[in-house]
Amino acid sequence: MARRALLLVLLAGLCAVALAAGQKWLAIAKDDLHDPQSPAVGVLQEPAEALGALGALAPDAVGNQVRWVRALDQGAIQPRTNILPETKVNLRTTEILLVNTAHMGLVKFPHRQHTAWLDCSNCHGNGIFEQKAGATRIGMLRVLAGEKCGLCHGAVAFPLTECDRCHSVTRGSPEHAAFNGALVREGGAP
């Protein structure tokens, strides 16, 4: 009986450690990437300091544990759009429907959230995505291999474990019908 109680306590402790460690941002000296002896340790901002505050406002379970678009929309961060005064900041709000998704929900690609961060030239004109909707072969294999959407999603944008965030439109739903049979519609709502 005593042995069983001991095991239970051990188990609870182990679970607590595992859960706590899974939610925290690693300290720079302990992230296994920085040299703990580097003079940068103690000077560089700690992830927990910045991401902890943002994560409280716009929490996520994956990636940096921050919903970056939400943090931007809420004004929790105000990242600069340009350094050079002459740079034109391009924004777009059209939504694109990706329909060849087999048994998964259709993908609705929102330009608004993407152009808030990126310039057109980051995705178009460099062989990643054609300008014309429906003209690019994408496919999950390519995405999983770090091509197309996978160039950012899985690297710096939310990871590929979050299927439903992209595959969000049920076939035949009002949201699908709103496209009126087209692949492009004017967005507006986030």
Added chain:
Amino acid sequence: MKFLPCALVLALGLLAAIPAQAEYGDVVLDRSSTRQGMRAVVFPHWFHRIRFRCKVCHSELGFKMRAGANYVQMNDIINGKFCGMCHNGQIAWSPDRCDLCHSAKKGVKPGIYGSSETTGPSRW
């Protein structure tokens, strides 16, 4: 009594799933640092994206999107290109603060790092 071994396996599994390395999106650059006797560079995406949108570095500054596709040399930085567009003592610290960027642990491989859920693009 079947519960205990199962729970133990689950707890150990949770422990094993703990992120071992890095913050999501950290990039290690080491085209020539180690070879030239410096620590490799750790670039934190999270820190920079709080202050700058992706388009600043990946459009205005000319950084290609794929980690490893850019050959960033100190000479360019000192001449105001790439990192040097901001790391010039005006917007951010100047390039003479070597150790703040060249801060990687010895033997860390170059590339983009993931997190607890994904170990980075195309690594499964």
